[in-house]
Amino acid sequence: MNRLPASIEIVPKQALESTDLPGLFPRGTRVYITDIGTDTADDLTAAARRVQDLGYTPVPHFACRRLTTRASLEERVKRAATEAGVTDVLVIGGGLDKPAGEFASAMEVLNTGVFERNGITAMGVAGHPEGSPDFPEHSAIEALRDKQAFAERTGIKVRIVTQFGFDAEGFVAWAGKLRAEGIDLPVHLGVAGPAKIPTLIKYAAMCGVGNSIDFLKRNAMSLTALAVGHNPEDVVAPIEASSQRSDSPITQIHVFPFGGLKKSAEWLIGRGSWDIKTSAYPSTLSA
16 A cells, blocks of 8 residues: 655744754655744744755744734745745634734635745645534635635645544545535645644644544544553554545645654654655655
């Protein structure tokens, strides 16, 4: 079976300070850099610059409801592009009940034209396999149709990237439903890397993925013994099997390394998603 390639997510502090980062991933690996609203534009730009300098592909988050003004958005995108060589971004809603500034949705930010003006050629947008407390399912589908139209209009290669979860069958069914709804964007499904079950429950609560918390609690002993921890293969294996079908939109997994960067990297290399000697990415960056 062909292994799905993988991207990984880190926080700006890790990008700036981790001594494990050099050589830890294959060259070209998409490294997503989170933005939870507590880091400065200087730090976010510097984090992307270090990721780029290490030979990876930086993918900074733009959490739209956390952005304040059009001017600050323009400055941040421009700095990422000119100072850190960013050409790939993740644009998400941001999760705040009340917008911090001018933008209430991702489409409002996309419609500014800021990404095209600054040489962005690839983009992740949010998908919600477990639903969202912020809007009904039909609204989520319409939002993805709008983003697909944005891709067709601008030529930016748009993909769908999801939050992590543990119900592989549910994730696969959701991805299949997108095609039935006329959405043919590539899908990168979020999975948690190796970690202790209590750690995953904590992060699931922080990230608002309630269904995943329930799934973990119901199936903790079948995933692995609590003392041993979560084996990502229980989630990834059925996703990977489904991805082999010609009509599957699933092209990658996106890893949340809650158990640590090194542990997730070792798992991905060991299973064959990454080849540290070459690269998993030259043929897949467009997907």
